[in-house]
Amino acid sequence: DVVLTQSPLSLPVTLGQAASISCRSNQSLVDSDGNTYLNWFQQRPGQSPRRLIYKVSNWESGVPDRFSGSGSGTDFTLKISRVEAADVGIYYCMQGTHWPRTFGQGTKVEIK
């Protein structure tokens, strides 16, 4: 199975400051069709997960552009440009290139 390793696992951030989460894969996530299927999800406390980003850098409908995804191959990053109180929660990366689908361990974002 593909292993996704996120860092950090805990991320205290000051309101209005930027935050960055890394997701590294033990295998390339480039599919045979040339696409890279790496998603990012946000899970607010007590809620279902919500997809933020798909195919590395594409926004889910309705997601603010404060969130951005980047990366290639095995190394990916989610950035929040100006953290707001509503951004508190756990963020997961997930790969959709290989079966079975796998998730990173999650990164908990909290306000300092």
Added chain:
Amino acid sequence: VQVVQSGTEVKKPGSSVKISCKISGYIFTDYHMHWVRQAPGKGLEWMGRVDPEDDETSYAPKFQDRVIITADTSTDTSYMELTGLTSEDTAMYYCTTLRVAGAVDYWGHGTQVTVSS
């Protein structure tokens, strides 16, 4: 779009559970339906998926021997049955389209399953 899951379940060790997930607002056969679970205080774990168009399934190796995921196109409902329950199966279970491309993705609200003697 609505994704409505069945309610809380409390089960005995060794028993089985079957959870439903009914969608509305999109064409059921357009997207696969995946099942993901989350143990208390833990991360997300993919269990498997079904293609409602042709009933093709694939499962995570960990669950291969004891999970069955189905889709009923007459009611736009997916089901996930898990057998041989242990306390390790206590978790929130989500159905989701878990799309890897395309601008929208849908998740149910989750079904809590507690396994206790």
